[in-house]
Structure formats: structure tokens, C-alpha cells
Amino acid sequence: MSGIPLDKVDLEARKRAAKILHEKFRKILEDILSGKAPKLEIPKRTLANTIFDKERGILVLGEQKLEREFLDMGEARRFMQTLLMASIIYQALIENEYPTIRDLYYRGKHTIIYKDPSGRTRQENTWDEQAESDSVIRDIEVFTGLLREDMLILSKEKGKVVGNLKIRSGGDVIDLSKMGHGAYSIESTPDLIDFIDWDAEFVLVVEKDAVFQQLHRVGFWRKYKAILITGAGQPDRATRRFVRRLNEELKLPVYILTDSDPYGFYIYSVYKVGSIQLSYESERLATPSAKFLGVSMTDIFGWGRKKPYLTETERRNYIIKATDADIKRAKELMKYSWFRSPGWQRELKIFLEKKAKLEIEALASKGLKFLAFKYIPEKIETGDWIE
């Protein structure tokens, strides 16, 4: 492309994805050529068809499928949208493009002018809002079994990593232990990363970027042989996939550190079992063995023989009153099957009783040494986590 050598890793990924896309949609053509009414069978992405697979510990799509028939007036629009999007993605793959989901929305957005059976000229937009085109992309993901990352569709990424790990990405070998005060930003397509060499004992995922930076700066990962990661809030898909691969391929345990509130608990659960809205991604993105390291309610208030990490005065100064939204969220979490363990039920009960939440920064304010060299290692060493 204009004298720039094409990335070999990407080229191979393109070939794989284009082939699958081609095969999956070829059937439509065959149907048409043989005079059959063309239709698509797509797994339903509804809440009712979202199941928590206890054995595997992740959210998955159930067996329900929907049929999208071209010759059904109610479905013709969506059928056409799906084929339009698939063809745009296919085109981008073979032309070495790197679209984003926003691009794909624009690429397909146009007005179709046609004559209706009575001969009147009419017009229809391919799609109006991005929500519509995004939904079509998700249909293609579940239909083909390809995640959008496999189709070289890029997106905004916030994930960062440092640690004793060497990776290969796009032909470069990158030593994640030599990032200075900065960090390595995880790419949109983490499946194209090769893990080359590592000397690490666990993965610590920190909810907040600023806390990640503090732990990095103070030498936490070097001392404890950790791979340190942040998703900067609600994690994106690439960060989740990267964490999963570290767990699955390098056999490293994954610990998650968030604020002590229902929002933080939910972030942990997205890493662990997947997101409710997009359960079909969980098979590749979730890390079912991930452990919630803290901050837990029992860290704040103690429990039985466990002493709290905060004094009475610290609790008075640091604790934030839970909002109504927090309480509503906690009640929802209590009902999810993946929060049914005794540990989580206790955690949520204490939260609802005390109506109190705490930010990680409150612990850091006890001294960064406390957070990095006492709280986190002690919790890991004594197995004081929740699953």
C-alpha cells in the first residue's frame, strides 16, 4: 500500500477471516442459485437466550436461533443489512483496510431509491443510527463465530500493561519490563500477539489507571513478579482478551483489584464471566478463574476473626455513603448466579447493611507502601479473595 510493506501477521489474519466469512455467506448464494428462498440462521442475542454455564463459569448464548428470511417483508431489511455489512467487512479484509465500527456505519450508510410494486418511487436508508449497524456487526460475529477483532476491525483501546513479559506484535519484539514510567498500550487485536518469554507469578488487574501508575512507579510488579494491567474502568474487549490469554496460555492466576462498590464488583464480573449484553464474546474474553482480591467489605469492616485493614477513624474519614443507585445495583448482583457464592453473598449483605463504599485511593492514602507492599501481597499470600 503506497510503498508501505504490509504487516504479515495482519495479512494472515485477514486470509483466515475472509475465508470463514466467504464460506459462511456462500450458502446464501447457493440457495439463490438453486431457487431456494435465501435465509440466515443466527443465534439469538437476547437476554432470555443468555445462560450462565456453571461448569465453565462463563456467560454463553443458549440454543435459540432466529431465522432471517429475505422473502419475509418483516425481515428483508435486516437480511439486507446483514449482507451489506458482511460485504463491506469482506471488502475491507481483502483491501487491507482497518475499519472501526464507526467507519463501517459510515461506509454502509446510504439511501436506496427503488420502485414499489405500485410503481411509486420510494427511498429507504440502509441504516440511520450506529446502534443499528453495530447490532448487525454483532449478528455477523455470532453467525460466523469470528469476533470483530478477527476481522481486523479496530476500536478505541484503553488497556495498559507492564511486567516481566516479552511479546511479539506486528513483527516487533517488545519487552514489557522496559517501559520506563510509561506502559504498553494493548492493541485492538490481542490474538495477534505472541508471548515469547516471561518470568511472572500472577496477573494483577487494577480497575483504575492512576492506581496502576502508582503501583508501577513504586516497583510493585518487579518485586512480586506480577504482570500489571489496567482496563481504566469498564474494560474493553482487547484488555479482557489479553488477560484471558495470560491466564489460559501462561497459566497465571488473575487477581482483580477494584473500588469497594457494586460498580467495582461488576467490573470484576465482566473480567470473570463476561458481560450480560454481549455474552457471546465470553467464550474467548472471560477468565472464569479470576479472583476478586479487593477492596472487600470485610477488608473495611473485618469479619469473624479477620481484622479490618482500616481503623475506626480511617473508616470515618474515608467511607462514602452508598447512593440509591448503588443499593439497587447490589440487590441485582445478589440475584446473578455468578454472585451466589457464600463469599459474595456475605460481601453484598455487608454492603447493604452498612450502605458504605470505599475507593482504592483511600487505601493508597494510608501510604502507597501499605497498598503495594502489605495489603495486596498479604491478601494474595493468605488467599483472602472472593470467587
Add this chain to the structure above:
Amino acid sequence: MSGIPLDKVDLEARKRAAKILHEKFRKILEDILSGKAPKLEIPKRTLANTIFDKERGILVLGEQKLEREFLDMGEARRFMQTLLMASIIYQALIENEYPTIRDLYYRGKHTIIYKDPSGRTRQENTWDEQAESDSVIRDIEVFTGLLREDMLILSKEKGKVVGNLKIRSGGDVIDLSKMGHGAYSIESTPDLIDFIDWDAEFVLVVEKDAVFQQLHRVGFWRKYKAILITGAGQPDRATRRFVRRLNEELKLPVYILTDSDPYGFYIYSVYKVGSIQLSYESERLATPSAKFLGVSMTDIFGWGRKKPYLTETERRNYIIKATDADIKRAKELMKYSWFRSPGWQRELKIFLEKKAKLEIEALASKGLKFLAFKYIPEKIETGDWIE
């Protein structure tokens, strides 16, 4: 600290900051010891004291100062807050801590119990909201001339960079041309970075992270010897400082690419002249020679002999109708002295006339090759930017 060798670069930065902090606050002690009423003279951070310095092309604080006296009942609280915060920051500096502004809020948050003149026990919180403690930190910044980064206060960072540039950070040498598909996350303290070696002709700052990734992936910076940067929306201080240093120290021109809307125009102006709310930072963070590369209204609609980059059909499909908020914002921008150039006035007039905006992704949807290998290089080559 617990067997981890301390970062030498950070240690020296700490020494510098602690010395300045010590000297600046020492006068208070001298006043007290000599029986004088202690007071602080702090430049006013008000809008009325924010001036656009035309010569230097940046927003700065004017001459107005406020006096904060300990013995004035109306000012005693803020006086005490300032001293409390300064002492916490000083403590953190000499104890090799890396606080965040959220930490500092927690570290100082407590209740003072005291007896009032009538002998009644009363209590007062040091501060209630973080907005209060943040404001005190800003007072300390303008009082000492130290930015919070100089005081090793960390914060959430979103900035990313790739390009033909080798830097030294925290003892590591990092080659920013060997980041694979990922990128280098800029640290909270970009003044501690050394530029070691570079082969670049300009800096391209892209508003959106996903567009940054597209340009990176397609080899844009390699082909045009660019240093490619994103601030992922409204840029943080570290990204702005990093861009400024590339401009000032490496003498590289800086081009800024945003959406074509008042929000994008404002982001450009934050890089260029600074933010209105925090004008005191501009002296170190702004890049007055930064140029707005696009997307401009004349790119969309043409102007005089300039042909538009979009066809009539593309305009129909891609243009988004401006909202009332956009229009209000554009009218505000028109009045700012740093938007008074003929180029900007024309740009804003076309915007208000057409009431139309456009996202960069709409250009990328014309093909990434178009964006990377035609639009951007052509605009730079022909000097088709706005200042």
C-alpha cells in the same frame, strides 16, 4: 523502599520540588517567628485574571494576586487548607510516595475538633469535597510555580505515542518505532523523559484513539516520518506537555486532526493556547505554533478555488446536523481572541451557516488510504491548515 531500588530520575525530581516547596513556605515560619501575621500571596486563578498573551500566543494569568491571611476569619480556613496540603505533598516527596490528587484528598481529609472562644467544643472538616482539595493543589501550583507533575503527583493518563523516536524514561531506553500494533502510553511526568534520538519531520496529533490506531496500523508514521500521538478526546496535561516538548526541543511542527465540530476545534485550541479554566499551566503545556490540519469546513464544502474532499452524495450521507449546543459553542469560539484569525472566522461562519458537522471516521470510510495517504499528506504539503 522494601528492597526495590528507587528510581534515580524520580529521586532528583523529588529533591528539586521539595527544595522549592520548602523555600516558598519557609517565609510563613519566619513571619510567625518574628511576630508578624502570616499570609500567602497567590496569583488569582479567576477568569477575569486570565489573559490571552498575543505575543506568546498562549493563555496566562494576569498580575492580580490575592492575599490569604491566617488572622482573617474569612480566610483562615483556606490558609490552613493550603498549609495542610503543602505539608502532605512535602511529606509524600520526602517519603518517596506517588500520590494522586484523589489520594491527597483522602490523606488530608479529617475532622478538627476544637474549642471556640466561648469554650464550646466545635468541629470542622479539613475539606468535604475533592473539588475543594483540588483547588488548594492548584493554589499551591501557582504559588510555587511547580506543576503537580513536578511534585510527583500522578494522575490518570490516556495519551499514546508511536514514531521514530527513542526516549529514556525511568532508566529504560524505549524505541517508540518498535511498539508493534500497540503504542507507548505517556507517563504522568513527561518532564522526566529524555529525548535520545529521532528521525521525524512533524508531529500529528489525532483527537480519536481509534483513528490513531488506524493510522498506526496502516504505516502512516513510518511513511511520512511522523510522530503520531493521540490524547483520546480532551487531552490530559501529560499529553499536552509531551507535544509541547516535541515542538520546543525537537523543533517539530505540530498538526492537529479532530472532528469537524466546535468540540474538535476547542480540543485543538487546548493544545495550542491552553485551557481557559487552568491558564497557569499554559506556559509549559501549550504549543502556540500548533496548526489545525482538519477536518475543516472548507474540506467539506470547498471555498473559492479549493475543491471539497467530499462529493455531494458523500456530504448527504456523512454530514451530521449540528445541535443547539454546537451552535452555542461555535458562537462562543468566534469571540475568543485566539479564534479571531480570518481562517477561523471563515471556518466558524461556514459552520454556523451550514449547521453541519463531520467526524473523521466519515473520511476514513472513504478508504483508510484516502485519509492516510492523500488527505493528510496533501493538506500538509499545500499548507492547507488553519491557525
